[in-house]
Amino acid sequence: MGQLESSRSERGSRDQKKADRPRKTEDRQTGLVRRRYERLARIYDITQWPMERRAHRWRRDLWERLEGENILEVGAGTGANIPFYGAERKMTVTDIAPKMLEQARGRAAEEGVAGTFEIADAQNLPYPDNNFDAAVATFVFCSVPDPVQGLWELRRVVVPGGQILLLEHVLTEIPVLRFLMRLLDPLMARLWGAHISRETVDNVRRAGFSTVSDTDLSLDIVKRVEARV
Numbered sequence: 001m002g003q004l005e006s007s008r009s010e011r012g013s014r015d016q017k018k019a020d021r022p023r024k025t026e027d028r029q030t031g032l033v034r035r036r037y038e039r040l041a042r043i044y045d046i047t048q049w050p051m052e053r054r055a056h057r058w059r060r061d062l063w064e065r066l067e068g069e070n071i072l073e074v075g076a077g078t079g080a081n082i083p084f085y086g087a088e089r090k091m092t093v094t095d096i097a098p099k100m101l102e103q104a105r106g107r108a109a110e111e112g113v114a115g116t117f118e119i120a121d122a123q124n125l126p127y128p129d130n131n132f133d134a135a136v137a138t139f140v141f142c143s144v145p146d147p148v149q150g151l152w153e154l155r156r157v158v159v160p161g162g163q164i165l166l167l168e169h170v171l172t173e174i175p176v177l178r179f180l181m182r183l184l185d186p187l188m189a190r191l192w193g194a195h196i197s198r199e200t201v202d203n204v205r206r207a208g209f210s211t212v213s214d215t216d217l218s219l220d221i222v223k224r225v226e227a228r229v
């Protein structure tokens with residue numbers, strides 16, 4: 001913070017201060033998302049139960065496709081993916097909301113799964129470049145305020161040629177549904193902290209991955225996305 005303030009005063013120019021504002025807004029939004037998930041943490045799994053009956057298969061298939069041993073998971077939430085980690089992998093499990101991550105840690109203990117658990121913002125990961133073999137995120141980039149920045153960070157911390165695997169709900173191409181999803185997006189984001197009209201496959205391309213492919217899992221709304229650094 002002190003560093004930020006001193007660099008601002010060095011710049012001194014009014015225009016530059018204005019240019020700093022969007023980042024501050026992003027930080028505020030990230031704080032809102034974190035607090036929302038902190039509040040939800042205790043009841044999150046109950047609210048997800050109906051969807052989780054279907055998601056279980058999507059998760060299993062995703063983890064079967066994963067290559068490499070040193071894996072980063074961002075936005076791990078309450079740890080719904082933990083049953084799929086496998087003993088042979090070295091897992092780094094992260095989330096921005098401490099109470100969500102605490103639940104994940106508890107689930108890992110119950111399952112007898114080892115991992116490193118860390119609070120981390122996907123938009124600003126505390127890891128060096130080329131640090132992981134692969135990265136996974138499931139139903140995360142709908143709530144990250146700057147998804148391209150978050151995906152850019154995944155690309156930075158994964159080795160060249162490494163995989164990024166995502167499960168995400170995205171904006172449909174079906175006209176009536178598309179209209180409704182766009183209409184309801186602000187309300188859903190406010191109530192639930194998640195955007196329902198994100199174009200995540202395009203966002204992955206914008207983040208500069210070398211190859212990007214997607215598979216429809218439920219209509220064209222829930223997708224598995226695979227990208228290579």
Ligand SMILES: C[S@@+](CC[C@H](N)C(=O)[O-])C[C@H]1O[C@@H](n2cnc3c(N)ncnc32)[C@H](O)[C@@H]1O
Nearest residue numbers: 037075076077080095096097100121122138144
């Ligand atoms: C819808 S939940 C999904 C949780 C889990 N991945 C799953 O599949 O059940 C979204 C998770 O992303 C986390 N999250 C949101 N914004 C984040 C950010 N900027 N960095 C890291 N995690 C974030 C939330 O705290 C929450 O745990």
